[in-house]
Amino acid sequence: MAVLPVGGTPVRASLVIYDPPAGTGSTPGPERARVKLHFNPDRISVGKQARWDRSRAPSNEAAARPQFIGAEPRTMSLDVFLDAPGGGSGVQGEVETLLGCCAPTAQSAAAKPASAPWVRLEWGKARTTAFLAVVTQVNAVYTRFGTDGTPVRAECSLTLEEVGGSTPRQNPTSGADGPVGTHVVVAGDTLPGIAWRAYGDAASWRAIARANGIDDPERIRPGSELLLPVLEDGR
Template identity: 70%
Template structure:
């Protein structure tokens, strides 16, 4: 059956919203809320762009050799459908929560530097779309209203941009600096399980523990954001 091929019952996606880090920190603050998607996105668009410089053109008319300048942050766009037919926050409250992600939090404004909340699309074991990001744009279109004018349904187009710094890698065993990504610990998680999901080897939980200064792998609090580091390639038949 199709449900078996797709892995059983669908996992509901949510846009998790965090306080921005204080000062020059690189990890998000505590979770400040989430927008639970009533319907999972039908499509999510992820993009990344490299910048190349060809200004040093040769005099013989040939095309200039490209010089790598840098990599732009990942971007992602997704549609969020909100409806007031079920229990939970109102459509207006959910839209306001998304719009608030485009402005600095009061705490960050007071402490400097000012920063908007950080967000992450949490959707089961998806990793390519699970990077920490800033909301750059929200377009909400209300499509249904109550008799008193209260919005009852909305379609929101949400644009995200990676917060920057070290970027996730596609191949977790390709070597080099930087994390594969991040993971928000939920009930039932284990470092061995995360190592299996990220690297295909549960025995590499020690590298995750080392990268996050975890002393007791059996006592990682729910809500902790773990960095999943890039690992050096193991050489078959090598010493030690």
């Protein structure tokens, strides 16, 4: 059963795909693709585990206190429904893009270490699911075909695993990580993507646009330097 949106027109979710960082860096490269979901997910599963040790002396009958060893990466699974009612090339292109997330990019394979693209589920103000991850599994089931055999509908199950590190907090004025200050635009950058990396909230792109006098968020020039302002409550 689909979940009804709470108030107003629903924001459309997208899976944003980035080039992996060069070397052992922790910041993703430019955006390389974006799969706009035809229908928002009605269920997302997020999980995280911690490792504990309960070693004890053989003569001790009581349960030993657990000792924290480390945290496992966050995981997420979701189902993606793709539909191309108009026919044409169908949904094969989007499915191939998703499948390609499980393989190293040609650039990283040549430069070492080889790395698959990094991804992030971008869905309005959702933060629990907006972490950088790698795709560990993609299962696609084609459920409808055109008269020429072209798949025009697919149900895809995705499994993601957190890359690592902490998820940026949203508001620097509330004791969170402060603003980066400035950002030099590279090819493939978008204002929502820059806002998420700076504040942990893609919707904060409007604050960046206001601070830099940007009228058209679709036109940001590579090489230009953007001011990343301190966010005010309510922005």
